[in-house]
Amino acid sequence: MAPLAGAILAGVLGTQFGGNWIGRRMSHSLTILGVLVAFILSVMTLNSVVVDGAYFNETLYTWMQVGSLKMEVGFLVDSLTAMMMCVVTFVSLMVHIYTIGYMQEDEGYNRFFAYISLFTFSMLMLVMSNNMLQLFFGWEAVGLVSYLLIGFWFNKPTAIFANMKAFLVNRVGDFGFILGIGLILAYTGTLNYSEAFAKSGELAKLTFPGTDWMLITVICICLFIGAMGKSAQFPLHVWLPDSMEGPTPISALIHAATMVTAGIFMVTRMSPLFELSDTALNFILVIGAITALFMGFLGIIQNDIKRVVAYSTLSQLGYMTVALGASAYSVAVFHLMTHAFFKALLFLAAGSVIMGVHHNQDIRWMGGLRKYMPITWITSLLGSLALIGTPLFAGFYSKDSIIEAVHLSTLPAAGFANFAVLAGVFVTAFYSFRMYFLVFHGPERYDQNPDAHHDDHHGHNDHGDGHGHDKPHESPWVVTVPLILLAIPSVVIGYMTIGPMLYGDFFKGVIFIDHEKHAAMKELTQAFHGPAQMAWHALTTLPFWLAVAGVASSYYMYMINPALPKAIKARVQPLYTLLENKYYLDWFNENVLARGARALGTGLWKGGDQFLIDGTLVNGSWKLVAWFAGLVRRLQSGFLYHYALAMILGIFVLMTYFVWLK
Numbered sequence: 337m338a339p340l341a342g343a344i345l346a347g348v349l350g351t352q353f354g355g356n357w358i359g360r361r362m363s364h365s366l367t368i369l370g371v372l373v374a375f376i377l378s379v380m381t382l383n384s385v386v387v388d389g390a391y392f393n394e395t396l397y398t399w400m401q402v403g404s405l406k407m408e409v410g411f412l413v414d415s416l417t418a419m420m421m422c423v424v425t426f427v428s429l430m431v432h433i434y435t436i437g438y439m440q441e442d443e444g445y446n447r448f449f450a451y452i453s454l455f456t457f458s459m460l461m462l463v464m465s466n467n468m469l470q471l472f473f474g475w476e477a478v479g480l481v482s483y484l485l486i487g488f489w490f491n492k493p494t495a496i497f498a499n500m501k502a503f504l505v506n507r508v509g510d511f512g513f514i515l516g517i518g519l520i521l522a523y524t525g526t527l528n529y530s531e532a533f534a535k536s537g538e539l540a541k542l543t544f545p546g547t548d549w550m551l552i553t554v555i556c557i558c559l560f561i562g563a564m565g566k567s568a569q570f571p572l573h574v575w576l577p578d579s580m581e582g583p584t585p586i587s588a589l590i591h592a593a594t595m596v597t598a599g600i601f602m603v604t605r606m607s608p609l610f611e612l613s614d615t616a617l618n619f620i621l622v623i624g625a626i627t628a629l630f631m632g633f634l635g636i637i638q639n640d641i642k643r644v645v646a647y648s649t650l651s652q653l654g655y656m657t658v659a660l661g662a663s664a665y666s667v668a669v670f671h672l673m674t675h676a677f678f679k680a681l682l683f684l685a686a687g688s689v690i691m692g693v694h695h696n697q698d699i700r701w702m703g704g705l706r707k708y709m710p711i712t713w714i715t716s717l718l719g720s721l722a723l724i725g726t727p728l729f730a731g732f733y734s735k736d737s738i739i740e741a742v743h744l745s746t747l748p749a750a751g752f753a754n755f756a757v758l759a760g761v762f763v764t765a766f767y768s769f770r771m772y773f774l775v776f777h778g779p780e781r782y783d784q785n786p787d788a789h790h791d792d793h794h795g796h797n798d799h800g801d802g803h804g805h806d807k808p809h810e811s812p813w814v815v816t817v818p819l820i821l822l823a824i825p826s827v828v829i830g831y832m833t834i835g836p837m838l839y840g841d842f843f844k845g846v847i848f849i850d851h852e853k854h855a856a857m858k859e860l861t862q863a864f865h866g867p868a869q870m871a872w873h874a875l876t877t878l879p880f881w882l883a884v885a886g887v888a889s890s891y892y893m894y895m896i897n898p899a900l901p902k903a904i905k906a907r908v909q910p911l912y913t914l915l916e917n918k919y920y921l922d923w924f925n926e927n928v929l930a931r932g933a934r935a936l937g938t939g940l941w942k943g944g945d946q947f948l949i950d951g952t953l954v955n956g957s958w959k960l961v962a963w964f965a966g967l968v969r970r971l972q973s974g975f976l977y978h979y980a981l982a983m984i985l986g987i988f989v990l991m992t993y994f995v996w997l998k
Contacts, residue, residue: 338377339428340457342370347450363446367453368432374460375425382418386842393466393530404525412466412529416669416846419837420463420601423673427593427680428456430818434684435585437814438691442583448488452589455481459594463601468517468527471602475513475566478595479506485586486579495581502575509565509572516558520609523551533608540612556609556616560623563599567653570627574921576650577634580642584687587642591649592680597672600656604665608848611663614747617854621661621742621749625756628654630919632763636770637915640697641686644771648723649679651760655738658753663854664741665847670837671734678722678731678826684819685716688811689775693782699771704780708808713776715819720772722826724765724883727871733830735761736870737838737860739879744856761879765886773894782808831867839864 346363358366384390395410431452439445458481462474479502487499521527523542524535542551563569568576576596580587590596603610603620610616628651635647652675659668690697692709706713722731739761742754810816836842839861851858864870874880893900905912917923971982 337457338370338373339367339453339460340370342367343450343453343457346446346453358446360445363449364432364436367449368429370453371425371429371432371456374456375422375429378418378421378425381413382422385413385415385418386836395466395528399469405521405527407469407527408467409470410466410528411464413464414846415842415844416601416604417463419669419673420597421460423676424456424459424463424593427676427822428452428589430680430684430822431585431589434588434687434815434818435583437812438585438687439583444488448485448583448585451481451485451488452586455485455586455589455594459598462598466529468520468529468532472514472517475562475598475602476510478598479503479510479566482579482586482590482595485590486582488582488586492581498575498578498581501578505572505575506565509562512558512560513562513565516555516562519551519555519558529605536608536612539609550613550615552609553613553615556606556613557619559606559609560599560603560616560620563603563657564623565599566602567596567599567657568627568650569599569623569653569657570630571921573627573631573650574918574925577643577646577918580640580646584642584683584690587646588680588683588687591646591683593676596649596653597676600653600660600668600672603660604669604847607665610660611848611850611854614853617661617663618747618749619661620657621745621747621753624654624657624659624661625749625753626654627651628658628760629756629763632760632767634915634918635767636763637912638767639700641689641699641702641771641775642683642697644699644767645679645682645686648682648764648768651764652679652723655735655757655760658742658757659738661747661753662738662741662745662750662856663849664738664857664860665849666838666843666857667734667737667741667860670834671731671738673833673837674722674730674734674826674830677822677829678719678729681715681719681819681822681826682723684815684822685712685719688712688815688819689716691811691815692808694806696782699774701781701784702775703778703782704776705782705808706776709776709810711810711816711819715816715823716772716776718823719826720768723768724886725761725879726883727874727880728827728831730826730828730830732871732874733834733867736874736877736879737834740860740863741856744859745854747854758878758882761882762886762889765883766890769887769890770894773890778895831871834867834870835864 345358345366349357381390390413392411392413395406395408397409398406399409400407432449435448435452439448442448455478458474458477460474462471462478465471465474483499483503485499486502487495489495517527520532520539523539524532526532526535536552539555540550540552543549544551544554561572564572576591579590582590610620631647631650631654635644635651638644638647652671656668656671656675659665659671688709689702689705689712692705692712693702696702718729722729725732725735739754739757742750742757745753838857849857914920
């Protein structure tokens with residue numbers, strides 16, 4: 337509740353809506369205090385869960401009761417919840433502090449702090465819920481606040497397009513999600529996690545009405561479609577790169593610890609259901625593998641520093657999804673945790689670079705920033721090493737565990753997934769260090785940009801134009817301190833936590849796996865002999881050398897022989913065009929799906945509403961009545977002799993009829 341209180345105070349009293357009663361300093365102080373309180377309480381909760389075995393699952397308030405159905409507000413606090421609470425609040429705290437420096441010149445300063453604090457509250461409600469109604473509330477709340485944040489600069493047409501795109505694409509996923517929840521409710525009669533999971537065995541025996549499909553498979557696929565929207569899985573990933581139109585701090589918050597992790601968390605929480613459907617797990621494996629590999633390819637050709645990091649987020653979300661499909665749920669959330677730290681670090685470092693080079697975002701016009709921005713440089717290097725899975729770094733332990741789990745999986749789709757995650761290691765290393773080398777090494781190009789700049793601060797174009805030839809500079813302490821604090825867990829958190837989280841009892845009673853059917857985690861546990869031995873052994877494995885090859889290739893192509901990428905581009909121009917157009921998925925969505933939906937809507941409007949309903953049923957009925965009334969009215973002349981004649985003719989007709997019957 338502390339982040340919510342901070343959001344309300346800053347959003348009401350710190351904006352024109354509430355009369356601007358409090359200034360910038362008070363607004364950021366209140367919201368940071370709220371998130372700090374939440375972080376401290378989260379750490380205390382995690383300590384109680386780990387040390388004392390604390391557990392809480394209670395309903396606090398019954399909102400509505402319809403028959404036997406109870407719609408409740410309640411909280412579930414276990415090891416999964418406590419871990420997510422700590423990750424969300426720590427990353428959010430770093431983003432709040434960072435925002436003081438990054439948004440200091442923006443007119444919407446107080447409003448931005450209110451939004452990100454509300455975002456934190458929404459995510460906490462999502463992860464702490466003990467029922468699907470409250471889960472859905474948090475699910476939709478993070479979607480709503482992401483809409484506000486992506487379109488924060490609402491006078492910028494591209495930002496408005498991006499936030500509407502994110503909102504609409506997520507509605508597609510949410511439609512599947514609510515169908516899954518509805519099916520659970522229809523067949524179990526409850527929205528409570530524990531009660532629904534207790535009836536999972538009964539669900540596994542049922543078929544979907546009118547088909548021979550297993551009901552549990554339909555439920556799990558519908559739930560996962562919701563995760564595909566929130567966690568940006570192919571083909572519902574298209575909103576995430578465009579979300580870069582929002583300010584950099586929110587890019588870090590959305591992409592690292594909040595919205596995109598909601599789907600991974602949800603599937604992990606629902607593991608008692610997903611374990612009952614191999615079909616759903618195969619579907620998850622395929623979708624995750626496509627996302628991990630093919631979104632990584634798109635990162636290779638990006639020149640916007642934020643979009644490179646955004647596509648790496650897509651790829652890493654694909655890795656987490658693959659782990660879910662391999663029934664390695666603990667590995668998926670372990671990678672979620674490590675990824676949150678180093679991805680937030682990379683986004684905030686990208687923002688620091690953007691500030692240092694006066695709001696230019698094109699990595700082709702940077703170079704040599706290492707000597708001007710030493711803290712940003714070293715933290716970016718640490719984040720990049722964690723991202724590519726360098727032994728001993730946080731990302732290594734989670735990423736390698738995913739690759740091993742997929743390799744050990746016996747599901748039919750595991751073969752393709754195994755290839756995708758291995759190829760993705762090379763691709764990730766290549767585009768990550770392509771960005772790193774172009775930004776921090778090589779010749780200085782910040783004063784050679786033929787374009788004015790790519791402005792990340794809407795309304796501050798004077799920064800780029802007025803200072804385009806100034807020397808780059810290191811960012812202020814409110815920016816560099818969060819970078820340092822995020823760099824520490826990016827290096828050490830994997831080494832410290834892999835044992836208890838993956839091979840200990842940390843998730844005991846929280847995550848459920850059928851080890852007979854899905855034995856990957858069981859085999860991984862038998863092969864694990866400590867984090868140090870794992871790192872040492874990795875030096876002889878294929879993923880390590882693929883990562884080395886990716887770094888070496890990027891170094892050669894962009895530091896030693898920069899003409900080579902241009903030559904390759906000329907040779908494979910059709911492929912480059914395909915990647916540049918993002919596999920034409922945006923074109924397909926806009927020209928086929930959107931236009932098709934518009935044509936269908938127009939047809940229903942004109943053909944169904946105007947012609948059939950208004951024209952035929954409504955207008956046609958009164959016209960028919962009016963015509964008949966006009967016809968009958970002619971028989972009512974008012975003259976007595978007309979009525980006498982009608983009576984005589986009627987009697988004559990009746991007499992003729994009865995005589996004819998005889």
